[in-house]
Amino acid sequence: MKLGGARPLNPGRWLGVPMLMCMGATILFAAPLRVWGLQLPEPVFAMVPAFAWAMIRPSILAPFAILVLGLFLDIFWGGPTGLWGLSLLVAYAMVLILRNAMTGQSRPMMWAWFAGITGVAMVAAFLFTMLDSLAMPSLLAVFWQFLVTALLFPFAHRLVDRFEDADVRFR
Amino acid sequence: MPFREGPLGDLKVPLTWTAAVALIVAAVIAVAFLLADRRETLQEQAYGVTRQTVDTVAKPVSGAIAAPGRWTGLGLDYVRSYFFTASENRRLKAELAEMRQWRDRALALQDQNDRYKSLLGLRTDPPIPMASARVVSDSRGPFANTRLADAGSERGIAVGNPALNERGLVGRVVGVSRGASRILLLTDIASRTPVMIDRTNARAILTGDGGPNPKLEYLRGVDPIQQGDRVVTSGDGGVVPRGLPVGAAVKGLDGRWRVVLFADQAAIDYVRILLFKDFSQLANQKELEAKVLPPVTTEDPQSSILSTPPAAAPKPATPTPATPPAVAPPKPAPPAKPAASGAPR
Numbered sequence: 001m002k003l004g005g006a007r008p009l010n011p012g013r014w015l016g017v018p019m020l021m022c023m024g025a026t027i028l029f030a031a032p033l034r035v036w037g038l039q040l041p042e043p044v045f046a047m048v049p050a051f052a053w054a055m056i057r058p059s060i061l062a063p064f065a066i067l068v069l070g071l072f073l074d075i076f077w078g079g080p081t082g083l084w085g086l087s088l089l090v091a092y093a094m095v096l097i098l099r100n101a102m103t104g105q106s107r108p109m110m111w112a113w114f115a116g117i118t119g120v121a122m123v124a125a126f127l128f129t130m131l132d133s134l135a136m137p138s139l140l141a142v143f144w145q146f147l148v149t150a151l152l153f154p155f156a157h158r159l160v161d162r163f164e165d166a167d168v169r170f171r
Numbered sequence: 172m173p174f175r176e177g178p179l180g181d182l183k184v185p186l187t188w189t190a191a192v193a194l195i196v197a198a199v200i201a202v203a204f205l206l207a208d209r210r211e212t213l214q215e216q217a218y219g220v221t222r223q224t225v226d227t228v229a230k231p232v233s234g235a236i237a238a239p240g241r242w243t244g245l246g247l248d249y250v251r252s253y254f255f256t257a258s259e260n261r262r263l264k265a266e267l268a269e270m271r272q273w274r275d276r277a278l279a280l281q282d283q284n285d286r287y288k289s290l291l292g293l294r295t296d297p298p299i300p301m302a303s304a305r306v307v308s309d310s311r312g313p314f315a316n317t318r319l320a321d322a323g324s325e326r327g328i329a330v331g332n333p334a335l336n337e338r339g340l341v342g343r344v345v346g347v348s349r350g351a352s353r354i355l356l357l358t359d360i361a362s363r364t365p366v367m368i369d370r371t372n373a374r375a376i377l378t379g380d381g382g383p384n385p386k387l388e389y390l391r392g393v394d395p396i397q398q399g400d401r402v403v404t405s406g407d408g409g410v411v412p413r414g415l416p417v418g419a420a421v422k423g424l425d426g427r428w429r430v431v432l433f434a435d436q437a438a439i440d441y442v443r444i445l446l447f448k449d450f451s452q453l454a455n456q457k458e459l460e461a462k463v464l465p466p467v468t469t470e471d472p473q474s475s476i477l478s479t480p481p482a483a484a485p486k487p488a489t490p491t492p493a494t495p496p497a498v499a500p501p502k503p504a505p506p507a508k509p510a511a512s513g514a515p516r
Contacts, residue, residue: 027232032309032318033240034438042312058190063197070201075225077310078317078345078353082204089198096194129314132205133360138382141313 014056014163015065018049023072030076041148046073047118048152050088052159054095055102066092080132083125091121110157115150122146210345210361218330223348230321230351233308241440299412300446302326304352306439313381316359318342320442323350327446331410334442339416339433340364340404341442354442357385357417357432366417366430367405371395374405377417377430384429387420396420402430412447 022045029040046069053062070085095102095117102113122142129137252259287293304322322328324347332344334354342362346353355362362379366387373395375387390396400420406413418430 027229027308028236030233030308030310031237031240032306032438032440033237034244039309039311042310044312058187060186060189060193063190063194067197067201071204074315075222076229076308077312077315078210078222078319078355079310079312079315080205080210081208082201082206083314085201086198086205089194089201093194093198096190125314128205129360132208135360135378136380137313137360138380141381141383145312 009057009163011061015049015053015059015061018052018159019065019069022046022049022069026073026076042145043148043152044073044084044088044118044121044145045152046070046084046088047091047114047121047149048156048159050092050121051095051114051117052156052163054092055099055156055160056163058096063089063092080129083128083132086128087121087125090124091117094120107157111150111153114153114156118146118149122149218346218353222346222353226319226346226351226353227348229319230307233319234305234321237307244438244440300327301443302328302446303441303443304328305441306354307351309439314360316356316362316379316381317345318354318356318439318442320352320354320444321350322444323347323352325349326444328352328444329446329448332444332447333404333411333415334444335415336434336437336439336442338436339418340411341434341439343411344444352444354444357434358383364411364417365405365407366402367407368396368420369401369403370397371400374407375402375428377402383435384421384423384431386423387428387430390428396428398422412445 025045029042029045031040033040046066049069050066053059053066066088067085070083070088071081073079073084074081098113102110105113122145126137126142129135302322304320304326306318307321308319310317318341320334328344328347330344330347334341334344340357342354342356342359343364344352345355356379357364357377358379358381360379360381362377362385364377365374366377367374371392373390373392375390375395377385378388379385387396387402398421402417402420404411404413404415404417416433418432418434421429421431423429
């Protein structure tokens with residue numbers, strides 16, 4: 001059997017496991033805890049695979065996995081169905097378009113890219129919410145969620161590092 | 172035989188383009204979901220079976236995850252109360268002395284209030300039954316502010332029921348399943364609650380925006396509000412009972428009036444859900460929606476308003492009591508079209 005650089009990834013490992021981990025982290029951070037009157041932050045953990053999967057390789061399954069993750073977020077958080085699915089897909093598409101420019105850059109630069117893409121997802125969610133609810137969400141609340149989500153880059157970096165070289169056709 | 176070793180093994184699928192098509196298909200599905208969503212209507216049917224199923228599954232999972240945090244909180248409370256018993260006792264004694272004065276005043280006002288009600292023949296609201304529930308999960312983002320409580324339809328909870336903690340109104344129930352109910356917080360962007368300023372009775376709509384302090388919109392009246400005014404539910408529209416404490420008015424940095432919620436002053440770990448039936452639940456919707464217009468025939472103005480009163484008889488010498496002049500009885504109006512039984516009341 002000759003596959004050259006093609007060593008297809010196991011979807012269960014590079015899509016399934018991160019997806020389940022994101023769901024678990026989301027459920028964990030939804031615990032109604034207060035420490036000295038402060039609540040837990042609520043980052044969008046699904047941004048990690050949305051960024052990393054597009055960096056690793058283009059895929060047919062990944063957009064649907066992101067859609068499932070987004071729908072889970074909407075239903076679990078009680079938001080409008082489809083809001084996070086669509087916003088995460090916008091971010092995923094953006095990374096897919098820009099991945100040639102991003103690949104091989106330094107870690108701080110990649111962190112900046114991740115923050116930028118997170119910003120795109122938040123702006124998309126902001127606009128979709130405005131269209132859906134005909135009301136403007138609080139900019140400060142959006143900013144806080146953006147900030148705590150942007151801090152998740154090390155997880156995205158680890159996921160990219162783990163699978164980036166697995167299929168060299170897409171390097 | 173594996174696919175790669177077969178005759179189609181060398182077939183090269185343009186994966187980038189296929190991935191782009193998959194992305195577009197997924198986006199179209201997401202848009203369809205978003206357009207079909209009717210979350211903001213707060214109707215029972217809009218909640219859907221999928222959400223109910225997820226809530227039913229999430230309740231025990233989130234409850235188990237939240238349990239260690241709750242136990243830690245209880246343990247810390249125990250330790251705190253052990254070490255600070257003396258100061259706590261002093262504080263409670265002072266509070267009790269103050270409360271005794273308030274109790275006497277409340278009893279006097281209750282007595283006075285009962286007498287006024289009996290004098291006026293006022294029809295008061297019946298007491299509202301309630302169900303207690305523990306919050307097991309909590310979403311706090313800018314686009315969704317909801318909580319999942321561990322009591323559902325088996326306790327009589329229905330969509331639209333208001334939820335309170337010990338300080339004030341928390342939100343309304345937007346979805347119910349067996350064993351769990353989803354509460355839309357006052358801070359959610361889809362939340363609209365009719366409120367009034369306690370001091371001036373000025374009406375407003377409390378509108379959530381995903382931040383901690385919801386806005387007061389459609390505030391009416393001249394100088395209706397001041398910093399620190401108490402905001403309570405107005406009961407307008409019949410969706411929540413009148414007089415539930417909501418919060419205190421503050422001027423936001425953006426120059427708009429906002430409300431610091433009383434419910435946020437304590438942890439929202441337990442809630443009381445009022446099993447309140449709003450007016451729209453009590454009314455017969457089919458009768459309200461019946462398109463039967465009232466009859467257009469009216470009485471003849473010639474015989475009722477425009478007719479001249481009969482010539483007054485010469486006044487007798489003796490004084491008569493001041494009674495209104497007799498008016499000629501109007502001609503009977505033509506028989507109105509009988510209204511159907513389903514006419515609006």
